Amino acid sequence: MNSFMKWFHKWGSPPWFYRVSGKMLPWLTGLFVITLVYGLYAGLVLAPADYQQGDSFRIIYVHVPAAWMGMFIYMVMAAAALVHLVWRMKMADVVLISSAPIGAAFAFIALVTGSLWGKPMWGTWWTWDARLTSELLLLFIYLGIIALHSAVEDRQSAGRATAVLTLVGVVNIPIIHYSVVWWNTLHQGTTVARLDGPAMAPEMLWPLLSMAFAFKLYYVIVMMLSARGEVLARETKSRWVRELVGGK
Amino acid sequence: MSVWQAFVELLKRDLRLAVRRRAEIANPLLFFVMVIVLFPLGVGAEPNLLERMSAGVVWVAALLAALLTLDSIFRSDFEDGTLEQLLLSAQPLSIMVLAKVVAHWLVTGLPLLLVAPLLAMLLGMKSAAMGTLMLSLLLGTPVLSLIGAIGVALTVGLRRAGVILSLLVLPLYVPVLIFGAAAVDAAASGLPVAGQLYILAAFLAMALSLAPVAAASALRISLS
Numbered sequence: 083m084n085s086f087m088k089w090f091h092k093w094g095s096p097p098w099f100y101r102v103s104g105k106m107l108p109w110l111t112g113l114f115v116i117t118l119v120y121g122l123y124a125g126l127v128l129a130p131a132d133y134q135q136g137d138s139f140r141i142i143y144v145h146v147p148a149a150w151m152g153m154f155i156y157m158v159m160a161a162a163a164l165v166h167l168v169w170r171m172k173m174a175d176v177v178l179i180s181s182a183p184i185g186a187a188f189a190f191i192a193l194v195t196g197s198l199w200g201k202p203m204w205g206t207w208w209t210w211d212a213r214l215t216s217e218l219l220l221l222f223i224y225l226g227i228i229a230l231h232s233a234v235e236d237r238q239s240a241g242r243a244t245a246v247l248t249l250v251g252v253v254n255i256p257i258i259h260y261s262v263v264w265w266n267t268l269h270q271g272t273t274v275a276r277l278d279g280p281a282m283a284p285e286m287l288w289p290l291l292s293m294a295f296a297f298k299l300y301y302v303i304v305m306m307l308s309a310r311g312e313v314l315a316r317e318t319k320s321r322w323v324r325e326l327v328g329g330k
Numbered sequence: 331m332s333v334w335q336a337f338v339e340l341l342k343r344d345l346r347l348a349v350r351r352r353a354e355i356a357n358p359l360l361f362f363v364m365v366i367v368l369f370p371l372g373v374g375a376e377p378n379l380l381e382r383m384s385a386g387v388v389w390v391a392a393l394l395a396a397l398l399t400l401d402s403i404f405r406s407d408f409e410d411g412t413l414e415q416l417l418l419s420a421q422p423l424s425i426m427v428l429a430k431v432v433a434h435w436l437v438t439g440l441p442l443l444l445v446a447p448l449l450a451m452l453l454g455m456k457s458a459a460m461g462t463l464m465l466s467l468l469l470g471t472p473v474l475s476l477i478g479a480i481g482v483a484l485t486v487g488l489r490r491a492g493v494i495l496s497l498l499v500l501p502l503y504v505p506v507l508i509f510g511a512a513a514v515d516a517a518a519s520g521l522p523v524a525g526q527l528y529i530l531a532a533f534l535a536m537a538l539s540l541a542p543v544a545a546a547s548a549l550r551i552s553l554s
Contacts, residue, residue, distance in 0.1 A: 167547075222501040229494050230484060242551045243484050247498060250480055250544050254502050257533075261505035265512070 094171040096313045097322040103306045110303050117296035125289035132286075138202045143289055145195035147297040148188045149213075152220055153255075155185035155301060159227075160252035163245035173309075175241035176316070178248065179231055180308040184301055186224035192217055212263040219258050223251045237316070336421040337429045344433030354402065359441050362395040366449045377454050384453035385514035388463065389470075389507055391449075392442055396471060397496055397503075399438040400478040403430055404486045404549070413486075417553055423546040431472075431479045431542070439471035455518065462517035462527075469530040470510040476541035477502050483548035506533060 092098050125143035132139040159181050166174035196214055197207045208214070230247055234240035282290070317323045331339075348355060369387050370380055407413040407430075416426050446467055447460045455463070481499040485491035513526035 219501045219504055222497070226494075226498040226501065229497050233485070233488050233491075233494050239487075239551050239554055243548065246480075246544060246548045246551065247484060250502070253540065254505075257505050258501065261508045265508045 094169070094173050096173065096176075096317050096320075099173055100310055100313055100322075100326075103310055107303065107306060110299055110306075114296055114299035114303060117292045117299065121289045121292035121296050124285075125293060129286045129289055130283070135203065138199060141195050141199045143293045145192055145199060146290060147294040148195065149192035149217060150294055151297050151301060152185060152189035152192055152217060154298070155181050155188060156220065156224075156248075156252065156255065159185065159248050163248040163252075166241065166245045167249070172316075173313075175245070176309045176312045177305065178245060179241065180305050180312055181301075182224055182228050182231070182244075184304055184308075186221060186228065188297070188301075189217055189221040189224060193221065212265065215265075216259045216262040219262070220255065223255070227251070331421070333421055333425055336419075337425055340416075340426055340429040341433050344430055345436065348433065348437040354399075355437055355441060358395045358399045358438055359445060361398055362391050362442055362445065363449060365391040365394060366452065370453070381454040381456070381518075384450055384455040385459070385463070385511045385518065387453060388446055388450050388455075389466075389511040389514070392446065392467060392471060393474060393500075393503055393507055395442060396438065396474040396478060397499060399434070400475075400482050400495060400499070401491065402438075403434045403475075403479055403482050405482070408486045408553075413549065414553060417550065423549065424542040427479060427483070427545045427549065428538075428542040431475050431545075434479075435472050435475040439467075439475055442471060443467045455514075458520070459514050459518040462523050463514045465527060466510045466513040466530060469527060469534050470506045473506050473530070473533050473537045474503060476537040476545075477506075479545040480541055480548055483545040483552060485552075486549070487552040506530070509533070 121143060126140055129140070131137050159178050162174040162178040162181070165171050166178060193214065196217070200209060200214075201207050227244055227247055231240050231244045234243055314323055314326075366387060369383065373379060373383070404413060407416070417423060419426070443464060446463055450460060450463055451457075478499050481495050481502075482491075484498065485495050488494065509526045509529050513523045513530065516523045516526060
């Protein structure tokens, strides 16, 4: 436990984060390229066409991972918000605000690809289907968080206000989701995370998982890049930043 | 002073202030009425269509009216410094927030509840659904005020808070809207409504216990 807390607190130190993330980025990028190329090639070329949906099912290789990321990033943000409010850790604040635009982008991608898939399948760009609607509401929540952060001028209270809002959101997201599901459902049922194993052919499933992993890596990479920028901007006056940029 | 006394005193003070500024009570009501009048003008006055839409329209209008008045929960107290005194007082801030929200609901939510059946009648809602409409609004509008209080607490220090406030709060209002309108719809078609009302009651219980705490911590941040 002690060594874990020590490790945990190391991540709270901006210079340590800057150094370690700089070392990790090339590795992460390499892994990202491999999983992305494999996922795309196997998904778009190797996997057989679906017997009902033909080739248009292939959009799931972008749509499903993006939709997962929309939720996943929110969970990361909620954890960061909790850490920020409880331990006042500066890095948690940086992670929170660097993640929000990426999460919003993934939610947006999920909506756009879902709509592109809906046109040939359901014959319409948009239906008020439960998952589409709750994804749209999730996007609104992301945009609210970003709007609040940019509206509060003082950086410190902006971070804490955003953290409170994120936690309020995390209580509400399941409620919103299940309300919308109850309200209307037209979307197909769950096909991947089922107790009796995935209802998907393995040659279709592996590329999907690979893409999901690639998207997670992409998120970590972009979040780190953005967080590094944010850290430098916040710590402009500290000594390690001056040494880094070669000033005195 | 005990917590309960402080709660009652703050409630009384807020109600007294509201009574002295009667226009502020009347304006949201007028807004509520006008929004509802706009719908038949916009979509046409076919009785069938209006009847189908009535539950949703009344609920959406109630939601917008609630949104419009949210700012008054904390704004004027923020501007004249009362809010800082509340923060400094020995009483728990979340209870003080609750008192302010209750006062706000009594002043804005309750009148809405009383006007709603009249407007529902204008839209041709079946009289069988009126009781459920009142009950769903009785359970739902306090939730709107409670959730709204968090949004106002977060934005009270900002100069142009209006648009951001609605961005923050409206997505969180969706469950209340869904179950409120669904209860009224079910009642209009003669189906049992207990399930929807229980869920609204559950939302109310949850918002009553959690929202004041969240709003209090948001206020501390806004005023720091």
